[in-house]
Amino acid sequence: MSTIFIPKHIHPTYSNNVFDDCLLFHNLTPNELDRLEDYAELSKCDDGEYLFRQDTPADFVYNVISGTVAIERIFSNGRRQIIGFLFPGDFIGLTHSKNYDCAVRCLTKVEVYKFSRKRLNTLSEEVGHLKQNMEQIKSRIFSRVMEQLYVLGQKKALERLCFLFMQLLERLPGARADRIELYMSRQDMADYLGLTIETVSRCLAKLKADELVAFPKLNHLQILNLSAVSELAEC
Amino acid sequence: MSTIFIPKHIHPTYSNNVFDDCLLFHNLTPNELDRLEDYAELSKCDDGEYLFRQDTPADFVYNVISGTVAIERIFSNGRRQIIGFLFPGDFIGLTHSKNYDCAVRCLTKVEVYKFSRKRLNTLSEEVGHLKQNMEQIKSRIFSRVMEQLYVLGQKKALERLCFLFMQLLERLPGARADRIELYMSRQDMADYLGLTIETVSRCLAKLKADELVAFPKLNHLQILNLSAVSELAEC
DNA sequence: TGAAAATATTGATAAATATCAAAAAATAGG
DNA sequence: CCTATTTTTTGATATTTATCAATATTTTCA
Numbered sequence: 019m020s021t022i023f024i025p026k027h028i029h030p031t032y033s034n035n036v037f038d039d040c041l042l043f044h045n046l047t048p049n050e051l052d053r054l055e056d057y058a059e060l061s062k063c064d065d066g067e068y069l070f071r072q073d074t075p076a077d078f079v080y081n082v083i084s085g086t087v088a089i090e091r092i093f094s095n096g097r098r099q100i101i102g103f104l105f106p107g108d109f110i111g112l113t114h115s116k117n118y119d120c121a122v123r124c125l126t127k128v129e130v131y132k133f134s135r136k137r138l139n140t141l142s143e144e145v146g147h148l149k150q151n152m153e154q155i156k157s158r159i160f161s162r163v164m165e166q167l168y169v170l171g172q173k174k175a176l177e178r179l180c181f182l183f184m185q186l187l188e189r190l191p192g193a194r195a196d197r198i199e200l201y202m203s204r205q206d207m208a209d210y211l212g213l214t215i216e217t218v219s220r221c222l223a224k225l226k227a228d229e230l231v232a233f234p235k236l237n238h239l240q241i242l243n244l245s246a247v248s249e250l251a252e253c
Numbered sequence: 254m255s256t257i258f259i260p261k262h263i264h265p266t267y268s269n270n271v272f273d274d275c276l277l278f279h280n281l282t283p284n285e286l287d288r289l290e291d292y293a294e295l296s297k298c299d300d301g302e303y304l305f306r307q308d309t310p311a312d313f314v315y316n317v318i319s320g321t322v323a324i325e326r327i328f329s330n331g332r333r334q335i336i337g338f339l340f341p342g343d344f345i346g347l348t349h350s351k352n353y354d355c356a357v358r359c360l361t362k363v364e365v366y367k368f369s370r371k372r373l374n375t376l377s378e379e380v381g382h383l384k385q386n387m388e389q390i391k392s393r394i395f396s397r398v399m400e401q402l403y404v405l406g407q408k409k410a411l412e413r414l415c416f417l418f419m420q421l422l423e424r425l426p427g428a429r430a431d432r433i434e435l436y437m438s439r440q441d442m443a444d445y446l447g448l449t450i451e452t453v454s455r456c457l458a459k460l461k462a463d464e465l466v467a468f469p470k471l472n473h474l475q476i477l478n479l480s481a482v483s484e485l486a487e488c
Numbered sequence: 489t490g491a492a493a494a495t496a497t498t499g500a501t502a503a504a505t506a507t508c509a510a511a512a513a514a515t516a517g518g
Numbered sequence: 519c520c521t522a523t524t525t526t527t528t529g530a531t532a533t534t535t536a537t538c539a540a541t542a543t544t545t546t547c548a
Contacts, residue, residue: 093488095488097403097407099399113395114392115389115392119392119395119399154349154350156349157348157350157354160354160398161350163395163402164326164334164355167334167402168334170405170447171444171447172447174534175534203496204496209406212406212407213535215495215497216536216537220535236543252329253330438525438526439525439527440526448505449506450525450527451505451506451508451526451527451528452504452505452506453526457527458527471526489548490548491546491547491548492546493544493546494546495543496543496544497542497543498539499538499541500537500539501536501538502536502537502538503536503537504533504534505532505534506533506534507531507532507533508530508532510529511526511527511528512525512526512528513524513527514524514525514526515522516521517520518520518521518522
């Protein structure tokens with residue numbers, strides 16, 4: 019059995035059955051996993067640093083082992099839009115294009131497995147499961163972006179924040195309603211949700227006042243009324 | 254030389270060098286094009302009808318020959334978000350998932366070439382160029398969705414409309430600044446841009462009043478001040 | 489630890505957009 | 519061609535969010 023992707027000691031909240039959880043690797047035989055292991059290289063990146071920048075050659079694919087990153091896109095007028103946040107288990111850089119069309123900024127210390135995109139593609143030609151898995155991951159990413167389109171197009175500020183909270187609850191490994199770590203700043207939330215930082219702040223205050231959520235610490239979110247938050251977030 | 258994709262008689266504004274323009278087919282040898290032709294089937298769809306619905310099996314890929322379609326996604330609360338408009342030369346259904354995650358509604362009479370997705374994928378394994386082209390198309394689609402994310406997240410109503418106009422000018426075959434046919438309703442524009450129909454209407458009035466655009470007919474747009482419209486649209 | 493810097497919150501106000509209602513214009517069908 | 523229906527525009531108003539400014543809180547680092 020392959021020893022790659024045993025992140026438990028790195029990220030204790032990471033689930034046991036990581037292979038099942040991790041779309042790229044589930045269904046693979048031990049032999050196939052061993053081959054993947056040869057291709058992988060553990061890489062670290064500090065809080066605030068960029069894993070890669072927009073418009074640089076898209077030579078690598080990353081699998082997040084620990085930490086949180088923001089996918090951001092800078093436009094010619096200098097403004098940025100955060101496309102999403104990624105967490106342990108997620109993949110980065112599964113683009114089709116020659117260059118990355120987004121930058122990836124680490125919100126925390128981050129550990130990733132780094133794969134040569136070329137070699138991963140070659141391997142995926144041979145290993146049918148792997149290819150299918152990659153397609154499925156891309157499909158999920160696309161689906162998530164379309165959901166975000168809807169949120170930005172149709173939802174109010176308060177609802178957008180609830181949407182973010184539900185995403186965090188669902189996607190942050192180990193997150194529970196009473197313990198969600200917000201690794202991103204208020205400005206990051208604003209840039210993700212298409213709001214200003216003041217609006218984010220005021221909505222947080224409103225949600226607190228209504229006792230839907232609480233903040234024992236600035237970045238420690240508790241969802242007190244899950245059904246209400248979930249309803250506001252609903253797509 | 255293959256005779257597939259000779260849409261000139263169907264859509265007179267379609268450019269001469271259709272193979273160069275059409276990402277899926279450029280670079281292919283006559284022989285490869287012939288094989289593709291065997292896979293293609295001409296299919297028609299009327300104004301207002303759906304080419305396919307959301308959550309139905311994604312068995313086909315379509316290439317628009319003539320007409321305009323809207324890609325729309327319905328959410329569980331019944332509201333819809335239009336993801337984009339597609340024009341002659343564009344591809345539909347290049348999804349990774351088993352089912353279509355969007356519906357496709359025809360805004361005009363539409364003619365498409367219809368390919369079995371399975372067969373197209375098989376062929377793309379053999380024909381390297383074709384595969385590359387498909388990846389490139391997907392990449393463009395993704396890139397366009399991310400641009401729309403930014404527009405919905407950061408831009409004002411007036412700017413969003415200008416963004417739409419510039420998209421139409423660039424992507425509608427045969428469109429010129431003084432002659433852009435708006436095949437979509439005001440409500441469609443609103444659902445695409447995350448606005449209400451009233452706001453769309455008022456912004457059009459404002460753009461008219463400022464003489465940036467004119468409407469000789471309800472759905473015939475003229476861009477009078479291209480640099481101003483372009484500047485407002487800028488990403 | 490304590491001062492400086494960065495980040496977040498709150499307040500007052502302005503601007504943008506949505507909502508509701510009515511009128512006008514365009515389209516469809518006999 | 520004319521009427522009924524649909525779509526679009528316009529108006530009045532309410533709501534939401536942004537902007538600008540000030541204060542409070544948190545973090546950083548000497």
